[in-house]
Amino acid sequence: MNIKTLVMAMSLAIAPLAATAQEQLTYLFPAPDFLPAFAPFQLAKGLGYFEEEGLEVEFRVGQGGADVARQVAVGNADLGGGIGDTPIIVRANGLDVRGVALLGGRGYTQLAWRVESGITGPADLEGKRIGVMSFQDTTYYNILGVLASEGLSRGDADLQAVGPGGIIQLMISGDLDAVSAVPEWIAAIQGAGVELGQMPVDEVFPAMAQAVLASDDIIAERPEVITSFVRALTRAVNDIVADPAAAAAQYVQLVPQHADKEAGIAAIMQAYATQVYPAAEGFAFGAFNPERLEAAQAFYLEAGIVREAVPVADLYTNDFVASE
Template sequence: MKTRILGLAAAAGLAFSSLSAMAQTPLTYLFPAPDFLPAFAPFQLALGKGYYAEAGLDVTFRIGQGGADVATQVAVGNAQLGGGMGDTALIVRANGLEVRGVALLGGQGITQIAWRNDRDINGIADLEGRSIGVIGFQDTTFYNLLAVLASEEIGRSDVDIQALGPGGIIQNMIGGSIDAMSGVPEWIVAVEDAGVPLTVTPARDYFASQAQAIIASDAYIAENPEAVRGFVQATLRAIDDIIADPAQAAQDYVGFLPRHAENVAQIERIMRMYVSNVYAQDGDRPIGAFDPAQLQTAEDFYVANELVNDVVPVEDAYTNDFVTE
C-alpha cells in the first residue's frame, strides 16, 4: 500500500509539473542590440537562473535594430516586450507608437560619451567636426548624442556621425578611425582594455539621460498585466543579484553565455561599472521606478532643440505600477 501511495504521489507530482509547464505564458522580448552584450546581463541571469520560469513565463529573446525599431515592433505586437531607454517612449509616442516604459533599470543614465585622449579633445564643444560612432540611427543613444551636442549648439551636420554597430564602434575606436563614441559602459571597458586611453563623460551631465528601460505597448499592458509584472519583477531580481555580488554575478553570467568564459575579469569590471554608474539610485526611489520630473526635463530639452516632432504627456510615457509587488 505504501508503494502505491508513493506511486500516486509521484504521478500527482508529474501531473502538477505538466500543468505548470502548460501554464507558462509565452513572451518574446526584443533587444535593441545583440543579446550577448553585458548591458543585457540582468535578462540573461533572470533567464538562466529560472526567474522568468518561476514567474510563469516562457521567455524567448530576439534582436532588433535599435531602440526605435524595438518600440515599433512592440507597438504593432511583433514582440510583447522590448528594450530601449527611459525616454524612448517620449520620442516614439510622438510618431503614433503607443508604448510606454514599465521599468527603468537604474537611477543613472546608461549613455556615455567617450573620446580618445590622443585627439586633442577637451570637452563636448571640441567634438565639432569630429567623427563619432553610434550603434545606429534608430537607437536612443543616437538621440542622446544629438541632445548632448545640442547643449553646445552643435548640430548633426556639424559632426560626422557614423552608425557602426556595437562591434564596429569598439574596433573603430581602437583602430583610431573615429574620434569619439556614444555608447555604453562595456564598450568603454573593451576599448580601454585594448590599451586606448579614453575620457568619459556621462550624457546625464548635459541633460536628463535615462537608463535602459523595459517597454510594452498600451494594449499588451491592458491585456496581460500579470505577464508584464512577472517579467519586470524577475529582471529586477537579477539586478539585485548583480548589486549584491558583482563577482558571483559575473561567474553566473559567463556560465550562461560561454562566449564570455575567457573574459570573466572584464565582465566583473563591467558589472561593477553598472552598479556604480547606472544602477545607483537617486534618493529613495526604488530601482525600476521612473522619475516623472526627469522625464519632463528630458522632453523639454528635446522639444527646445527640435529633436522630437510633438509634445507627449509625460504620464503617457511610463508606468510604475509593475515595479513593486
C-alpha cells in the same frame, strides 16, 4: 475500473501539471541577446528567477529599438527592450507603447574620448570627430544633447555614424576623437590599451537607461505577468550590483559566446553596477522620473527629432515597480 473511477484517476494525474503550468511570455531584444548589456535578462532566465515567478520566457531578437516598439505595439511580442526615451519617439508616431521598468537611474550612454585628443569634457568637442552608432539611435540623440549643453550644434562637430564595431575599431586606430558609447564598447577600447577619459551623458543631458517596453493592451490585459517579469529582472540586477564578479562568472556559464572572457565581463558588469544601475535619488529602482522624460521630450522637439509632444503620463507607468 469503471468510467467514474477512470476520470477521477486522470484528473488526479493532470492536477499537478496544471498547478505548475508556466505563463508564456515573449521578450524581444533590439540587438543580439548575448550582448553584456542584456546580462540581467540572461541571469534571470538562467538562474530560474523567471521560472520562480511562474513565467516561461522566450527571448527573440528584433532589428533595433524602433522595430521592437513596433512589434510590441502590434502584439507580435509581449514585452521588448528599448531606452527610457524610446516611447517619446515611437508614441508620437502612433505606437501605443510605454516604459514599464527602467534598468537604472543613470544614462545608458557615456561620453568617452581619447586622452591624447586634448578633450577634457563637452566644451572641447567642437571640431572633433565623434562616433555614434547611427543617426537614428540614442547614442546620436544623446550627443546632440551634450553638444547643446555647451551651445554647440551638430554642425559644430564631425559626427560619424559607424556602428558599434566602427566605434570600437576607429577609436582604437585613432580615427575618432570621441564616442557616445555604452559601457561594453568603452571596455573593449580600453582593453586595446587606449587611454580614455569619460563622463556619464546624464551629467549634462537627461539621458536614460535601458527600459522594458509594453503596449497599452498588454498592460491592461496581463498586468500580473509584467509585475512578475520586472520583479525577476530586478532580482538579477541586484545580483550584479551586489557582486559583479560573481554575476560575471554565472553569466559566462550561461552565455557560451563569452566563454573564457570572465575578467572582461566582470569589468563591464562593474561599470553597469556603478554607472547605470543606481536608482535616481528619490526613486525606486525601475521607476521613471517624469521630469526627466519631460526635459528629454522638450529637447527632442526643439531638435526636430519628434514633431509633436505626447502627454508625459502616456510615456511610462511605475505601477509594476516595487516601492522603495
